[in-house]
Amino acid sequence: MALFKKTILFVGLFGSILFGAKAQDNVIDQIVWVVGDEAILKSDVEGVRMQMQLEKERFDGDPYCLIPEQLAVQKLFLHQAKVDSIDVDNTNVTRTVDRRISNAISSLGSQEKLEEYLGKTISQLREEWREQVRDNEIVNKVQQKLVGNVKLTPAEIRNYYTQLPQDSLPFIPTTVEVEIITMNPKVPQAEIDAVKNKLRDFTDRVNKKETDFATLALLYSEDTESAKRGGELGFMGRAQLVPEFANAAFMLNDPLKVSNIVESEYGFHIIQLIEKRGDRVNVRHILLKPNIPTEELSKTTARMDSLTQDLNAKKFTFEEAASYISADKDTRNNKGLMVNKNDYSTYAGTSRFRMEDLPQEVARVVDKLAVGELSKPFTMLGSNGKQTVAIVKVRQRVDAHKANLSDDYQVMKSIVEGKKREEVLKKWVQDKIKATYVRIDDDWKNCDFQHTGWIK
Incomplete structure (x- = not known):
């Protein structure tokens, strides 16, 4: 069988992305927005729409207007992150992605159904969602930096409260x-001994290479969240782990060996090293709790x-x-x-x-x-x-x-400061739109956008 390399061609600013010699017969994507030097593809919009449906999020308007505008605003914040050299910890990103995949599988019933629904393998979804989650966390950091100095005095909060009509006051x-x-x-000693014997059996099976540690964790660990990932916790520092567990985890050096049994407030564990990176460690564990x-x-x-x-x-x-x-x-x-x-x-x-x-x-x-x-x-x-x-x-x-100020001052403070932060961010976005090159495909312009100035 002859092997050939497919070439991606971009036709015009708002042309379709095409493959092969007969490109016109194989349209697979389309550039619908351009923000600065960043393109938003129709497939990007569809991907977010399907994911929102999967996670049962409601669309507050036309998704083909709402989603591309949200993506465009996100690109403004991501550009600012590059200017300010803002980045995020990949450990939290990985955890969020793992949780999202677990929830999606639970929602649809199986990994196969999830892959069929979204038309992608789990590994492809993991990479795609990792980028999405990372971008979202970076945007959050930029926003926090922009609104970090928003602090209101008690007098400002009282003034806001007195100006609100009674029918506009929040219901507490x-x-x-x-x-x-x-x-x-x-807990009877016999129950503790039974748990320890079971963990020793697991250790013996792993050491003899009869069973993979991750498989045992998936089947038996009572830490239900990490069990879905074969017991993997992701990279963590000492302060994120209970002391007894941290001491044992950071003493491990050989990924082929299993720790001794560790007791913590959660129960009894065995631990296997995956990787060390400086002052962080990624391990998998099996947790068992004695029956009461x-x-x-x-x-x-x-x-x-x-x-x-x-x-x-x-x-x-x-x-x-x-x-x-x-x-x-x-x-x-x-x-x-x-x-x-x-x-x-x-x-x-x-x-x-x-x-x-x-x-x-x-x-x-x-x-x-x-x-x-x-x-x-x-x-x-x-x-x-x-x-x-x-x-x-x-x-x-x-x-x-x-709501009233005597019982609900903290609630009113949170509401007023939240509105002030929204105003600061909205003004920042409007100023960025004015200073940024934006083009929207004619078929995607007929929208009631949340921000003004997109169409120039």
Whole structure:
């Protein structure tokens, strides 16, 4: 069979990308926008559209107007990143891509269906999405730099609030402040021994080259996210790992060897080195957690029930019990008060939670409690993924209401500063459009664009 090289030809500024001698019969792509010296292809737009459909994102308008404009704005920010020498850590990019691929496979049911839907192999998608994610993170960094100095005084926030019509005030959902005490069931030594024996068996099978470490991780690891990647964690520094795990991971030097069994707050691990880069390491691991017998859960629930009776009898306060008894290290030093750590929440970093911000098991119990009332003991998964028995008390509840400055200053501050940042970024984009060469294919001009000045 004769081998030949296909030649890519660009026909005109807005011509199609063609292959081979009979190019006119094999149109596969088209340049629809040009921003500076960067082209936006029809395939770029289609790729984003299909990905948004896959991820069930809603189109707020015509996707063939919305998407190319978003890509054009992105190119303005990416050009600024080059000017400012802004780059991002590839570790976070890889993690985001892995998570996106896992979610896409879960959504469609299999890797094969994902490849069929998008018409690309997983390796092709990984490379394409890596570039997309990297660009998005760079754009975020540029935007953060542009709006980093946006700070408003309390007077400016009050002024904004007083000028808002009542029907424009945001609706604030019910929020609560919750105190918690947890107690961990005792794990029988027999269960610990069973887990260790299983991990030793895995190590033996890997050392004898009977089974690949990644395959065992995929099949058996109880760290469900990394298990999808064959146990791989991606490059991490010591501070990103719990101390016991970090010590073992950074001591590994031979990718063919498996670590000794490592115990951490999450359970028991074995670790295999993939690669070291300076002060970062990429490893894969298998995590197993000992089973907690039903009778041990029952015993712990009974002890927690006795504690609840003592609290109701006022033998000591909930805060005192949390400080001395609670197994949860995150709240123990805070006298039991839970802190909202959800990055997406308006109340992140505070003690206020919307119901959807709380752990599911806690939210179910809190929803039925009055302020100051103690719950009955219930079972939940702790932050380390292990079963624990808990009791909670609602310290404060603020019912759903229209925003006001006395109860919702932080919310109003976030809203006002967010609007100010939007104004700064919108002005920056408008100024860049004026100073940048832009051409749009005639068939793609009939749009109600979010920014003005594209068509010159």
